[in-house]
Amino acid sequence: VESSIPEHMREAWKKFSPKGFTTKDEFESEAVKHIETTLARSLFNCDELAAYSGTALAFRDRLIIDWNKTQQRQSFADQKRLYYLSLEFLMGRALDNAMLNVGLKNVAKDGLADLGFRIEDIIAQEHDAALGNGGLGRLAACFLDSMATLNYAAWGYGLRYRYGIFKQEIQDGYQVEIPDYWLDFNPWEFPRHDVSVDVQFYGWVNKYTNDEGKQIVSWQDGEIVTATAYDVPVPGYGTPTVNNLRLWSSKASSGEFDFAKFNSGEYESAVADEQRAETISAVLYPNDNLERGKELRLKQQYFWCAASLHDIVRRFKKSKRKWSEFSDQVAIQLNDTHPTLAIVELQRILVDMEGLGWDEAWTIVTSTFGYTNHTVLPEALEKWSVPLIQNLLPRHLQIIYEINLQFLQSVEKRFPKDRDLLGRVSIIEESQPKMVRMAYLAIIGSHKVNGVAELHSDLIKTTIFKDFVKVYGPDKFTNVTNGITPRRWLHQANPRLSELIASKIGSYEFLKDLTLLNKLEPFVDDKEFKKEWAEIKYANKVRLAQHIQTTKGYSVNPKALFDIQVKRIHEYKRQQLNIFGVIHRYMAIKSMSPEERKKLVPRVSVFGGKAAPGYWMAKTIIHLINKVGEVVNKDPDVGDLLKVVFLEDYNVSKAEIIVPASDISEHISTAGTEASGTSNMKFVLNGGMIIGTLDGANIEITREIGEQNIFLFGNLSEDVEDLRHHHFYGDYKVNPELVKVFDCIKKGTFGDEGAFGALISGIVEHGDYYLVSDDFNSYCQTQDLIDEAYKDQDAWVTKSITSVARMGFFTSDRCINEYADTIWNIEPLDVAEEKEVRART
Numbered sequence: 001v002e003s004s005i006p007e008h009m010r011e012a013w014k015k016f017s018p019k020g021f022t023t024k025d026e027f028e029s030e031a032v033k034h035i036e037t038t039l040a041r042s043l044f045n046c047d048e049l050a051a052y053s054g055t056a057l058a059f060r061d062r063l064i065i066d067w068n069k070t071q072q073r074q075s076f077a078d079q080k081r082l083y084y085l086s087l088e089f090l091m092g093r094a095l096d097n098a099m100l101n102v103g104l105k106n107v108a109k110d111g112l113a114d115l116g117f118r119i120e121d122i123i124a125q126e127h128d129a130a131l132g133n134g135g136l137g138r139l140a141a142c143f144l145d146s147m148a149t150l151n152y153a154a155w156g157y158g159l160r161y162r163y164g165i166f167k168q169e170i171q172d173g174y175q176v177e178i179p180d181y182w183l184d185f186n187p188w189e190f191p192r193h194d195v196s197v198d199v200q201f202y203g204w205v206n207k208y209t210n211d212e213g214k215q216i217v218s219w220q221d222g223e224i225v226t227a228t229a230y231d232v233p234v235p236g237y238g239t240p241t242v243n244n245l246r247l248w249s250s251k252a253s254s255g256e257f258d259f260a261k262f263n264s265g266e267y268e269s270a271v272a273d274e275q276r277a278e279t280i281s282a283v284l285y286p287n288d289n290l291e292r293g294k295e296l297r298l299k300q301q302y303f304w305c306a307a308s309l310h311d312i313v314r315r316f317k318k319s320k321r322k323w324s325e326f327s328d329q330v331a332i333q334l335n336d337t338h339p340t341l342a343i344v345e346l347q348r349i350l351v352d353m354e355g356l357g358w359d360e361a362w363t364i365v366t367s368t369f370g371y372t373n374h375t376v377l378p379e380a381l382e383k384w385s386v387p388l389i390q391n392l393l394p395r396h397l398q399i400i401y402e403i404n405l406q407f408l409q410s411v412e413k414r415f416p417k418d419r420d421l422l423g424r425v426s427i428i429e430e431s432q433p434k435m436v437r438m439a440y441l442a443i444i445g446s447h448k449v450n451g452v453a454e455l456h457s458d459l460i461k462t463t464i465f466k467d468f469v470k471v472y473g474p475d476k477f478t479n480v481t482n483g484i485t486p487r488r489w490l491h492q493a494n495p496r497l498s499e500l501i502a503s504k505i506g507s508y509e510f511l512k513d514l515t516l517l518n519k520l521e522p523f524v525d526d527k528e529f530k531k532e533w534a535e536i537k538y539a540n541k542v543r544l545a546q547h548i549q550t551t552k553g554y555s556v557n558p559k560a561l562f563d564i565q566v567k568r569i570h571e572y573k574r575q576q577l578n579i580f581g582v583i584h585r586y587m588a589i590k591s592m593s594p595e596e597r598k599k600l601v602p603r604v605s606v607f608g609g610k611a612a613p614g615y616w617m618a619k620t621i622i623h624l625i626n627k628v629g630e631v632v633n634k635d636p637d638v639g640d641l642l643k644v645v646f647l648e649d650y651n652v653s654k655a656e657i658i659v660p661a662s663d664i665s666e667h668i669s670t671a672g673t674e675a676s677g678t679s680n681m682k683f684v685l686n687g688g689m690i691i692g693t694l695d696g697a698n699i700e701i702t703r704e705i706g707e708q709n710i711f712l713f714g715n716l717s718e719d720v721e722d723l724r725h726h727h728f729y730g731d732y733k734v735n736p737e738l739v740k741v742f743d744c745i746k747k748g749t750f751g752d753e754g755a756f757g758a759l760i761s762g763i764v765e766h767g768d769y770y771l772v773s774d775d776f777n778s779y780c781q782t783q784d785l786i787d788e789a790y791k792d793q794d795a796w797v798t799k800s801i802t803s804v805a806r807m808g809f810f811t812s813d814r815c816i817n818e819y820a821d822t823i824w825n826i827e828p829l830d831v832a833e834e835k836e837v838r839a840r841t
C-alpha cells in the first residue's frame with residue numbers, strides 16, 4: 001500500500017498510462033521505436049530477426065497493459081484462484097498466438113508489409129519455448145490458453161530452464177542431441193528481481209520445547225538457493241484477460257556467495273558455488289513416461305514447489321483471512337506427481353512456520369490439492385529413495401512418515417487386521433532401500449484424483465490405485481478427458497480451414513464454443529464446399545512437401561496419401577509396428593508386376609519424434625526408420641509409390657505445419673498404455689483420418705465422430721494381460737508375415753542387420769511385451785482398407801467434414817470448465833465491463 005501513488009496524483013498518472021496500439025500506423029510506430037531504440041538498429045541494418053524482435057516487443061507491451069489490468073481486476077475481485085503446478089509447459093512460439101488472441105494479426109501483417117517484411121518470415125524467426133517433453137507439457141500449455149480465454153483467475157507455476165528439450169539432429173541415421181539454449185533473446189518474459197524466495201536444502205531438524213512449553217520444530221543449516229520469478233504473459237482469445245505463468249530461476253542466495261572465500265583468494269570456488277546453485281534450473285529432464293530418480297531432479301522439484309507455495313501463501317496472507325479459509329481462496333492442481341512435495345511443504349508451512357495444529361493443517365492441505373495422473377506405465381511412476389530424501393529434505397521426510405502413520409492408522413480402523421492392505425497402500429515401500437511412492441502421497445494429500453481419458457480413469461481405479469478405491473470409495477476418483485486449444489491447433493495452424501468454417505457457420509464464435517462446429521454437418525453434401533475443403537488439405541500438403549524439400553533435400557508427391565506418426569518415440573507407442581508395416585508394403589511393391597503397381601495408392605510415410613537420450617531401444621527404432629528411408633526412397637522399382645520420411649526435431653512449431661497436412665495419422669499404442677493422447681484430437685480437428693487402437697481418447701473420439709469415420713484395429717485392453725501370459729506359457733508363434741519382414745531386415749536390406757537385432761529379439765525371444773506380432777495382421781489389413789477408402793475421394797472428404805463437425809467435445813475449454821466445476825470450485829471473472837471500455841476507446 002505504501003508503494004502506491006497518492007490519490008490526488010493519479011490523474012497525471014492515468015493521463016500518461018499507455019493504451020496500446022490498435023491501428024496499423026500505431027503498430028508501425030511502436031515496432032520502429034523498439035527497433036531503433038530498444039535494439040539500437042536502423043533501417044540500414046534491420047534483418048528479419050530485428051523485425052521479429054521489434055514486432056514481438058510491440059506486442060509484448062500491448063499484452064502487458066492487459067496483464068496489469070487483469071492482475072488488478074483479479075486482486076480486486078478477491079475470488080478463489082487456481083494454481084497449476086507443472087514441471088513442463090510446452091508453449092511453442094508466442095508471437096503468432098499473441099497477434100491472433102488480441103485480434104491484431106492483420107494489422108501486423110499490413111504494417112510489416114509497409115516496413116518491407118512478410119509476416120510468415122517474421123513469425124518463423126522465433127525460437128520455440130520448449131519447456132516440456134511431449135503431451136503432458138503441451139496439455140499444460142493448452143490449459144493456460146483455455147483458462148485465460150475463459151477468464152479464470154489462474155496462474156501457472158513452473159521452472160525457467162536455461163535449456164529446454166534438446167534439439168534433434170539425425171547423423172548417419174542416428175539421433176544426435178544438441179543443447180537448446182533458448183534465452184538469448186526472449187521478449188516474452190519479465191524478470192521480477194523483487195519477487196524471490198529463499199529455498200533451503202540439506203541441514204538437520206531441531207526439536208525443542210520453548211519457554212511457553214510449546215513444541216518447536218526447526219530446520220537448520222544446510223544451503224540456501226534463491227528462486228527468482230520470471231513472469232510470462234498468457235493472453236486469452238478475444239478477451240481482455242492476460243494471465244500469468246510464473247517460472248522460477250535458481251541462483252546462489254546473496255547471503256550465500258561466500259565473501260570470505262572470495263576475499264581469501266578462493267575466487268574460483270566461490271564462483272563454483274554460484275554455478276552449483278544455478279544448475280538447479282539449468283536443464284529440463286528429457287524423459288517422457290520415464291523417471292530415473294536423480295538427486296538433481298528431486299532438487300528441482302522441491303525448489304519449484306517451495307518457491308511456488310511460499311508465493312501462494314504470501315499472496316493469501318495479504319488478504320488477512322483466517323487460515324480456515326485458505327481452501328476457499330486457493331486451489332492447487334498437481335500436474336502428475338512431479339509437484340507432490342508441495343503437499344508436504346504446505347503442511348510444513350502451516351505447522352512449523354505458522355503454528356497450526358497438525359489436524360487443522362492437514363484438513364486445509366487436503367482440501368486444497370487435486371492430483372492428475374497421466375500414465376499407468378510402471379517405469380513412469382515416481383519413487384524416491386528414503387535416504388535421498390532424508391539427506392536433502394530431512395524435515396519433509398519426518399512429515400511424510402507422520403502423514404503415512406496417520407493414514408495407515410485410519411485404514412487399520414476401517415479394515416482391521418488386513419495387514420496386506422496396509423502394506424499395499426503404505427506411502428513407504430519396504431524395499432532395499434526404502435522408497436517413497438509419490439503417487440500414493442499425492443492421492444492421500446488431495447481431495448480429487450483424475451485420469452485423462454475414460455479408459456485411463458477406469459484403469460487407474462482397477463489397477464494401480466485399486467486399493468485406494470477400497471479405502472476412500474470411488475468418488476475420490478474421477479475422469480477429465482483431455483482437450484486441445486482450437487485457437488492454436490485450428491485457427492493458427494490452419495488459417496484457411498478456420499476461415500472456411502467461419503464462412504459456413506457465420507462467425508468465428510466456434511473458436512470459443514467448439515460445439516458450434518456441428519453446424520458444418522448440413523454442408524457435407526455441398527459440392528462447392530467439399531471442393532474448397534479438399535483444396536485446403538491439398539495446399540497444406542504442398543506446404544509440408546516444401547518443408548520436406550528444404551529440410552531433407554528430396555521431393556515427395558503431394559497427391560500421395562500422407563500417413564503421419566509424430567510423437568515421442570516409445571516402444572508402447574509402437575513406431576516399430578508402423579515401420580514394420582512400411583517394410584511389409586515395400587516387399588509387396590517389389591514383388592508386384594508393373595500392372596499391379598499401377599493400381600496402388602502412392603503413400604508418403606512421415607515419422608517424427610525425439611527419443612530420450614538414454615532410451616536405447618527408442619533410438620534403435622529411429623535408426624531403422626531412417627535406414628528404411630534411405631533404401632526405399634531411392635529404389636527405382638518404387639518411385640512415388642512409397643516414400644519414408646523422418647522429420648528431424650519434431651516440436652510445437654513443426655507440428656503446426658505437419659498436423660494440417662495429414663490424410664491419415666497413426667495412434668497405435670498397445671491397448672491400455674496411452675493414457676489419452678492429444679495429437680489424435682489435433683489431427684482429426686484438421687480434417688485428417690485416424691488409424692488407431694482402442695486406447696486412450698481414441699475410444700471417445702470414435703464415440704463422437706462415429707465408427708465409420710475412423711480406422712480401428714488390434715486387440716482390446718482387457719485382453720492384453722492374457723496375451724502376454726500366452727507369449728510365455730502358450731504355443732506362441734510370431735505372425736508369419738512379420739517373420740518375413742524380420743528376414744528382410746536380417747538379410748541386410750537396410751544395412752547392418754546387427755544394429756536391429758534387439759528390436760527383433762524383443763518380439764521373437766523376449767515375449768513381445770507390446771503385442772506387435774498379435775496386432776500385425778489386423779494393422780496391415782486396416783492399412784489396405786485405408787488405401788481402398790482413399791480411392792473414393794468424395795466419400796473421404798465426407799468423412800473428413802463429418803468428423804470435424806463432431807469434434808466439439810475435445811476443446812480444452814470443456815476440459816477446464818470440468819476441472820473448475822468438479823475439482824477446483826472456481827468461477828470465471830466477469831470481464832464484460834472491461835470489454836465495453838475497450839470497445840469504446
Ligand code: GL4
Nearest residue numbers: 135136289374452674675676677
Ligand atoms: C502423458 C500420456 O502419455 C499421454 O497419453 C497424455 O495425453 C498426456 C497428457 O495427459 O500425458 N503422460 C506422460 S507421463 N506423458 C504424456 O504425454
